[in-house]
Amino acid sequence: MRPLPQPLLETQKRGAGVPFLTIAFRRREGGVERLRFARWYQGSEPTGPHAIASPGDGSLVRARIAGGQLLYQRVASPSPTSDFSSWAALGSAHRAVALAAKGHRLLLAYVQNDALLVRESSDYGATLSAPSVVLPAPTGAMHLAAALGAEGEAAVFLATSSQVSVVRKSGSTWGSPAAWPHSLASISGLAAHHQGDYNLVVTGVDSAGRSGVWALVYGDGHRWPKGAWSPMWVLQVAHAGSQVSFSSPSLALGEVYRLCFLERFQGMVSHSRAYLTHMPLAAEFSDVIWREPLPTDVGEAMALAIGPGSAWLSTPSGLWHAPLPGPSLEARGHLLAMEVQEEPFGGYMRLLLDDSEGLLRAAGLMEPGAEVEVGIGYQTAAGPLASPLPCHWVEEVVHRWEGGRALVEVLARPFWGLVEAFRARHQFAWAEGEANIFGLLAVILGRAGVPFSSLSYSAAAVNLRPAFALHPGQSALEAVRRLLAMVPDVLVPVGPYALLKEPQLQESPVYSYGDGHPIVRAWRRLEPPSANRVQVFGKTVFLEGFLWDSVGQVGDRLAQVRAPELPTAPDVQSRLEAELGRLRRTPMAILEAPPNCGLELYDVVEVTETPALPPGRYRVMAIRTVFNARRGQYRQTVSLAPP
Amino acid sequence: MQALWGTVRAFNSTLYTATVQVDGSLSVWLEGVPVARGIPAAEVVPGRRCLIVLAEPTNPRDGVLVAVFQP
Numbered sequence: 171m172r173p174l175p176q177p178l179l180e181t182q183k184r185g186a187g188v189p190f191l192t193i194a195f196r197r198r199e200g201g202v203e204r205l206r207f208a209r210w211y212q213g214s215e216p217t218g219p220h221a222i223a224s225p226g227d228g229s230l231v232r233a234r235i236a237g238g239q240l241l242y243q244r245v246a247s248p249s250p251t252s253d254f255s256s257w258a259a260l261g262s263a264h265r266a267v268a269l270a271a272k273g274h275r276l277l278l279a280y281v282q283n284d285a286l287l288v289r290e291s292s293d294y295g296a297t298l299s300a301p302s303v304v305l306p307a308p309t310g311a312m313h314l315a316a317a318l319g320a321e322g323e324a325a326v327f328l329a330t331s332s333q334v335s336v337v338r339k340s341g342s343t344w345g346s347p348a349a350w351p352h353s354l355a356s357i358s359g360l361a362a363h364h365q366g367d368y369n370l371v372v373t374g375v376d377s378a379g380r381s382g383v384w385a386l387v388y389g390d391g392h393r394w395p396k397g398a399w400s401p402m403w404v405l406q407v408a409h410a411g412s413q414v415s416f417s418s419p420s421l422a423l424g425e426v427y428r429l430c431f432l433e434r435f436q437g438m439v440s441h442s443r444a445y446l447t448h449m450p451l452a453a454e455f456s457d458v459i460w461r462e463p464l465p466t467d468v469g470e471a472m473a474l475a476i477g478p479g480s481a482w483l484s485t486p487s488g489l490w491h492a493p494l495p496g497p498s499l500e501a502r503g504h505l506l507a508m509e510v511q512e513e514p515f516g517g518y519m520r521l522l523l524d525d526s527e528g529l530l531r532a533a534g535l536m537e538p539g540a541e542v543e544v545g546i547g548y549q550t551a552a553g554p555l556a557s558p559l560p561c562h563w564v565e566e567v568v569h570r571w572e573g574g575r576a577l578v579e580v581l582a583r584p585f586w587g588l589v590e591a592f593r594a595r596h597q598f599a600w601a602e603g604e605a606n607i608f609g610l611l612a613v614i615l616g617r618a619g620v621p622f623s624s625l626s627y628s629a630a631a632v633n634l635r636p637a638f639a640l641h642p643g644q645s646a647l648e649a650v651r652r653l654l655a656m657v658p659d660v661l662v663p664v665g666p667y668a669l670l671k672e673p674q675l676q677e678s679p680v681y682s683y684g685d686g687h688p689i690v691r692a693w694r695r696l697e698p699p700s701a702n703r704v705q706v707f708g709k710t711v712f713l714e715g716f717l718w719d720s721v722g723q724v725g726d727r728l729a730q731v732r733a734p735e736l737p738t739a740p741d742v743q744s745r746l747e748a749e750l751g752r753l754r755r756t757p758m759a760i761l762e763a764p765p766n767c768g769l770e771l772y773d774v775v776e777v778t779e780t781p782a783l784p785p786g787r788y789r790v791m792a793i794r795t796v797f798n799a800r801r802g803q804y805r806q807t808v809s810l811a812p813p
Numbered sequence: 814m815q816a817l818w819g820t821v822r823a824f825n826s827t828l829y830t831a832t833v834q835v836d837g838s839l840s841v842w843l844e845g846v847p848v849a850r851g852i853p854a855a856e857v858v859p860g861r862r863c864l865i866v867l868a869e870p871t872n873p874r875d876g877v878l879v880a881v882f883q884p
Contacts, residue, residue, distance in 0.1 A: 381840075408840035409832075411822065435839065597838035599873055601845070637874040641817060642837030644870070652871045732868065734875050 171680040172664075172768035177552035185688035185764045187548030189797060189804040191508065192556045193521070195499040195533075198541035199563065200461075200588065200619040201451045201666030202426055205481050207490035211254035215486040217470060222420075222484040223271035224477020225294035231271065232473075233278055234486045235263045240280055244295050248480075254489050260289070261301070268326065270316035271295065271477070272364075279316045279326045284308045286328060286337070288316075288344075304337050304344045315362035315370065319390055325368050327388070329357040334372060336388055350399050352386070353377065358417035359431070359471075366392025369455040371405070371419040371429060379410025383419060383431055385458050393456055403458040406431075413437045418471030424481060424494050427455055430474040431463075442469040444483075450621035451666065459616035462595060499533040506577070506799050508544065510559060512584070512771050513792040513809075514660065515651065519544065519562040521580040530578055531569070540564040541666070542582045546767050546795060557767040559795070560584050560663035584663045585620045590647040592618035598640040602735070607631045607657050608670065610638055611650065615668055618646045624670040630657040630744045631670065636735035656735070658748035662771050673751065677774040677813055679787050683761060684778035690805070691762040692782035699753040701729030706746045708736035715746045717753060729753070755811040757791045759783050765795055765806040774813050789813045815870040821881060824848070824857040831857055831878050833865060848878045856881050 174182075181187040197204045220234035230248040234241050240263035245252045267280040276291040278298060284307035289298040305311075310330035318324050324339040328347075334357065335349040357374040368388040375381050387393065387400035394400055408414035418432040428448040435441050445463035453459045466472070468485070475482040476494060483490040507522040519542065523530060530536050541563055547556030562582035570577040600610065608624070608631045615622040634656060640649045654661065661668045683689050702720035705728065706713050716726070731749060736742050761777070769775075773790045777783050788810035795806045822842050823832035829850060834842045846865055848857055857863075862884055867876030 409822070409834075409842045412834075412840045412842070414840040594838075597835050597841040597843050599841075599843055602874065637872050639843065639871055639873040641815075641835055641843075641870070649871055652869075732875075734869070735872060 171770055171773050172557050174557055174768040175552070175555055177550035178547055178555040178557065178767060181548040181550040182764060182767055183687050187550070187764070190547045190549050190554040190556055191502065191505055191797060192545035192547075193501040193505055194543045195501060195535040195564075196541045196543070197496040197535060197539070198666070199539065200585070200621050201541070201561065202448055202619070203424070203494055203496050204539060205446070205492040205494065206496065207481075207483055207492045208250075209488065210248075210250050210252075210491050211489035213255050213487045218486055219265065219267050220473055220484065220486045221267050221269040222473040222475040222482055223269035223276060223295070224475045224480060224482060225271040225276050226273040226478065227294040228478045228480070229294050230475075230477070230482060231269060231276060231295040232484055233267050233269055233280070235265070235267050235280070236486070238262050238264060240267065242278070242298075246296075248491070250491075260298075266311055266314040266328075268314035268316040270318045270324070270362075271475075272318035275318055277316045277318055277324050277326075279304075279314050281309065281311050281314065284310070286311055286314075286326065288326065305347060313357060313360040315360040317362040317364040317368050319364045319368070323390075325362070325364070325388070327360055327362050327368075327370060329360045329372070332356055334360065334370075336368070348397065350386075352399070352402050355379070358415065359419045361419040361421035361429070363421045363423055363427070364390065365423055365455065366390065367394050367455075369421065369427070371421050371431075372402070373416040373419050373431060375415070381408040381415040382406060383416045385455065387456055393454070400456060403456070405458060405460055406463065420472065420474040422474045422476040422481070424476040426451060426453070428474060428476065428481070429460070430472050430483065432471045444468045444470065444472045446474075450616045450619070452621055452623060453616065457612070459612050461619045462592065462617040497533070497535060499530070499535040501530060504530060505797070508795070508797040510544065510795045511792070512560065512663070512794075514771065515647070516586055517584050519580075519582040519584075521582070523578040523580065525569075525576045525578045528576065536564070536567050536578055536580065538564050538567065542580070546765055546797075548767070558665065561666040563587055585666070585668050586647065588620050589615065589618045589650055590645055592646040594640045594642050594644050594646070596642055600638045602637040603635045605638075606633065606635050607653050610653055611670065614640065614646050614649050614653070621667045622670070623667055625662060626672045627670050628658050628672040628744070630741070630748070631659050631672070634735070634741065656733070656745065656748075658744070658751050660772055664770065671772055673755070673772055673789065673813070675751070675813060677787075679774050679776035681766060681769065681773065682776045682778055683763060684780055684785070686778065687763060687766060689761055689763050689777075689780050692780045693760045694782045695758055697756070697758065698724045698727065699756040701727045701753055703727060704729045704731065704746060704749045704753070706731045706733055706736075706742050706749065708733050708738075708742035708745075710737070711739045711742045713739070713742045713746050715750050717750060755789055755791060757809040757811045759788065759810040761808045761810060763806055763808065765804060769793055769806070769808065775810070777810070787813045815867045817865045817867065819843070819863050819865060821857055821859050821861045821863050823859060824854070826854045829854075831863070833863060833878065835865075843873055846873060846876065846878050852878070852881060
């Protein structure tokens, strides 16, 4: 249950409070801004190496190499009307250029006659130091990436045709190059950013001929020891012979890490496309969880930068801007009616809003994909207070004109809608032992744009590492259902997150109805579960279990589970208990009560007094919250099951 | 039970498994798919079309490549 402030708790327990609801719309997915880029510049500069950075004063710095010259551009206060066509020549340069910015510092690295040079700035890129040779020729550098660490610390990563090495600066001294312990057959791009450690993305081809986008970390003492290299983790891969290749990664950090890279398909009808992706909220770089890359309509390499209030995409001849954070819309005063159904694997939210003044339409946020956060609460002695329901995402908006009023109907769904909408773009497959259930859920939910964490988890969620696949065109919802079927755990929506929870038979109640909170109505339904005898067939072990009370009532009703992924008796036993737990939690009662503003799915509550229900502990299996201003209706209906 | 169409990309005659490009997956292929022993190794040729039957749709080890053919 969401924690509630004491005045709100006291008011809702009295059962006759004045409703207070909040609504906010944002252009977000899973709590992460959906960047909507607008093109600010279109020129005729030739394609070539280029880089972008946005220092802490909000200025925009770009660099490119054309005709053997290093060209530099700084726009102090970028706007759609700024001049993005002026470039200052900084001397000769070849093959690669990189930029990094952090606060007032800026680092420009480039290759000149096969030597690695840098120029630095401490005034947001307004002035640059004289060129300094960090590595003399021959470096063999084909690609560069730069990152700024703590004050006085920096690193330049350079990739030859198949090797990556790093040169670090500490104080005012650049050190010697250190090579990575990995190998690739070829490298087609490199990106870096410092946050605790130096985080890198490399594109190229491995020794098996697979093209890939890989993430890795060069330690700076945060999660990895200083100077240590992490393994390479696959972020995107294409098998040898698929004629798909990747290049030109660009990495930036806003509220989360974001990445841009170029995918090229050289089949019968070839194409190139820049893709954008981001990490879910709260994911660490080394978790290697990324949203499924989103296609852009740009067919060339793009550089990505994030600065104060802005995200930028750049090519030598183009510049795109998106506000970050994006706009939000508070619509509290417009709400006429609301119905929210929270349930396992589904649910919805319906809103009816008054838009007679046209403010909602004008805001441009009432559209499919928008994130809706509704808070339910009461007017309390301490003022109006509300607790946020899980985030929903808009699927449908209907504008109506009725009785002289403009009305807006909104249908939104919780994270399950995002999960269901995600269809695998390609084959996903994990070999047995490669990832546990927790990790598989994190990756699949992450691909759908849903941040994932846990309230609690079972041993099976951590120990079970089955072979698993998600086939092209298959919905992530089916995959998540199948993963959850292997463990006793459930997913609870909290804010934009999907949180794993292991329901415990002996869980203590978090709230009390009856004496503690008035009950308006109650129903009790006596119905057997869909099965009361479960047989689990593991790889070599067979076990069965019973719900004896139900067997006594209606005889045995069989459910059989094939589980060839389970090799041992404890594994099969755990699966059996999970199946019996799910059957035990068949909803058998419904309560109607004034809304409990903090109630969450799978909470265990205590019912102390109602003729329809025996007193005891029950688990919340569905919640329906209804508000209707015209009818003065503010109610919550709660489906209950044995704990 | 689920059936998947695909194209054979590689065959391991020792393990009797195939690498299959499942239709719809341009860049990533399914590796280690057991091949029915009734299919002669010489017939599991890269480029041929094939049919995989999965008892459990999300477990690629719980299925078998049941047919190869040349359309």
